[in-house]
Amino acid sequence: MEEEVYANVSNLELEEIQDTSTKRTTPDQQPDDRTGGRRSRLAAVCLGLLCVLLLITIIVICVRNVKEKEAMDQTISSLSKNLTAERETLSSSIMTLTEERDQLKNSNKDLTEERDQLKNSNKNLTEERDQLKILTEQKKKDQQNHPKHTVNDLASWKKFGSSHYYISTEAKTWDKARQNCRERGADLVIINSKEEQEFIKRENKYVWIGLSDADEEGVWKWVDGSPLTTKYWNTGEPNDYAKAEDCAVFKDGKDTLETWNDLPCCYENLWICEATLPSS
Ligand code: MAN
Ligand code: CA
Numbered sequence: 001m002e003e004e005v006y007a008n009v010s011n012l013e014l015e016e017i018q019d020t021s022t023k024r025t026t027p028d029q030q031p032d033d034r035t036g037g038r039r040s041r042l043a044a045v046c047l048g049l050l051c052v053l054l055l056i057t058i059i060v061i062c063v064r065n066v067k068e069k070e071a072m073d074q075t076i077s078s079l080s081k082n083l084t085a086e087r088e089t090l091s092s093s094i095m096t097l098t099e100e101r102d103q104l105k106n107s108n109k110d111l112t113e114e115r116d117q118l119k120n121s122n123k124n125l126t127e128e129r130d131q132l133k134i135l136t137e138q139k140k141k142d143q144q145n146h147p148k149h150t151v152n153d154l155a156s157w158k159k160f161g162s163s164h165y166y167i168s169t170e171a172k173t174w175d176k177a178r179q180n181c182r183e184r185g186a187d188l189v190i191i192n193s194k195e196e197q198e199f200i201k202r203e204n205k206y207v208w209i210g211l212s213d214a215d216e217e218g219v220w221k222w223v224d225g226s227p228l229t230t231k232y233w234n235t236g237e238p239n240d241y242a243k244a245e246d247c248a249v250f251k252d253g254k255d256t257l258e259t260w261n262d263l264p265c266c267y268e269n270l271w272i273c274e275a276t277l278p279s280s
Pocket of ligand 2: 237238239240241245261262263
């Protein structure tokens with residue numbers, strides 16, 4: 001386009017030169033022709049100016065476009081940088097989460113195994129407990145059927161009348177003392193004669209005997225369920241002191257045959273067992 005403009009301008013200039021030379025050669029030329037030439041020159045100058053203006057406009061637009069493009073390129077590159085950074089952050093957090101998930105999976109697996117092991121050991125312990133219960137029951141029955149005290153055992157028992165008596169060396173509550181006698185195939189002593197009372201007094205021990213009113217206050221019964229007939233209560237007894245005394249004890253060091261006292265059953269004392277041997 002620029003070339004065309006230059007070509008036109010050159011043509012116009014050429015024509016003008018030709019005109020001028022013509023004018024020089026023909027001095028008698030008309031005034032109308034001169035006015036027309038001036039107009040053409042003006043037109044050519046205007047056209048030239050327009051071309052320059054157009055060129056400037058095109059250059060300005062181009063520069064602006066280049067600047068805009070640079071700005072856009074910058075924006076795009078900074079956006080792309082940000083996106084890359086974000087993508088990296090996200091991918092690293094994905095990695096962390098994946099690791100965490102794997103760890104959780106592992107610990108879940110471990111916990112499941114532990115739970116299964118605990119379930120198993122619980123099952124085994126339950127079975128063992130049940131077997132022990134059965135064995136304990138069996139042992140109890142065996143003891144009841146075949147009392148523990150043998151001829152050897154009897155060395156520590158004292159014979160009186162048709163019974164044997166065992167005096168403990170440790171102290172227990174009335175219930176535990178009774179239980180101990182039963183485990184020996186006996187029971188706490190039942191005193192049902194003056195002779196028996198005298199025999200025990202000679203032992204001079206502070207001991208539980210097989211007498212209590214725990215079932216009904218004031219109604220004293222021996223451990224075999226028989227009622228109390230021959231009594232050897234110490235003076236003022238039984239007094240159910242503090243309304244808490246339901247078990248009978250044989251006191252030592254008394255100069256009278258009346259040696260019994262009622263005491264709280266939870267006290268710990270020595271005791272006497274009485275075993276009646278099966279007649280052989
Ligand atoms: C005193 C008396 C008894 C009672 C005891 C309780 O010895 O009152 O009757 O059993 O205390 O420790
Ligand atoms: Ca008492």
